[in-house]
Amino acid sequence: MRAQWDQLVREFTKLLKAENKAPKTIQVYEASVQALIGWLDETGRQVDAAELTRHDLAEFMTHLIETRSASTANVRYRALQQFFKYLVAEGEIERSPMEHLKPPHVPEKPVDVLPVETVRALLKQCDGKDFISRRDAAIIRLLIDTGGRLSEIANLTLDDVDLDQDTVTVLGKGRRPRVLPIGSKTSLALARYRRLRKPHRHADRPELWLGEKNRPPMTSNGIKLMLRRRGRALVPPIDNLHAHQFRHTAAHEWLAAGGNETDLQRLMGWRSPQMLRRYGASRADERAREAHRRMGLGDGI
Structure with missing residues (x-):
């Protein structure tokens, strides 16, 4: 299962580079997918990409909010959205498990203005x-x-x-x-x-x-x-x-x-x-x- 995920991540990263995405963007996208893979390993969910459900992704987002922050969860959400969109386009999965999954709400934190x-x-x-x-x-x-x-x-x-x-x-x-x-x-x-x-x-x-x-x-x-x-x-x-x-x-x-x-x-x-x-x-x-x-x-x- 891990080998399949690693291959998908490598190919996704290659596509991002081919699209001339900024290095920081590529890093965030790759780290987000790796975070999901790590969580699947930790929770004993030995599933491949095609078996992943919306419920799994919702639990992962909850985990991020509880252990990181809503802001981090939101960044991971956006990156994973693009990853699963890529998998659908490649024919690896039929539908994205993130369909109808709403992004985590991030409270506005106004940045201080300098006098x-x-x-x-x-x-x-x-x-x-x-x-x-x-x-x-x-x-x-x-x-x-x-x-x-x-x-x-x-x-x-x-x-x-x-x-x-x-x-x-x-x-x-x-x-x-x-x-x-x-x-x-x-x-x-x-x-x-x-x-x-x-x-x-x-x-x-x-x-x-x-x-x-x-x-x-x-x-x-x-x-x-x-x-x-x-x-x-x-x-x-x-x-x-x-x-x-x-x-x-x-x-x-x-x-x-x-x-x-x-x-x-x-x-x-x-x-x-x-x-x-x-x-x-x-x-x-x-x-x-x-x-x-x-x-x-x-x-x-």
Whole structure:
């Protein structure tokens, strides 16, 4: 039974690669199927894919919610949906055992929006003229200016930055590129960083962000750690400052300033208005009250 599952997973992974899915997406899909296989082994359910029932999948989802979280269960649900859809298309099974199985409900957890004063304080930390200060200032300005995802900013190359046009080209979800405008201060921060980047030991590498003390290029995790360190140095400290807060802050400030929702959706790389509503939810009430102060009829009557 295990041999059959392993073969199906290998072939499914090959298809994902052939479709040019992002490596992270492939990893999540494969891990989700492996989690299901592991659970089948642990519960003594020696069944092949064709014998799996909707009841089995419902029990697995319950297991995930009880031992992990609703969010993890939801990710596994979406991945397994695609896996069984693939098996149906390949003729391995007649119908997906996930038919009519609803996804786990994930309660909304609004991400904290950073006050503008906090962003200014972070940039104040990076006032120095050394390599690390210039690099961190450029990263922070890019995050708040573009609202880019961590992976998008972390994976930038030198060729992705056009300081003549003041744009950066990022590769978003689904491997979809988009060109993002940047402000003059962000452009200047990038220019300053690039000057100090030239004598670096790894300056010939294509990756934009290089490590301190002549270390190799930074990864997404390196930027995570940098932000966490900078956040803890604030007064008062932020224990777990992370890149997604900048994305939510950029969305909130855009909407609060009366920015067009369709423009924001395109800049952020969202394919549906649902994500626009989700990102705008953190401070929607605050924006509504401010709009009333500007446009309410009470004081004008």
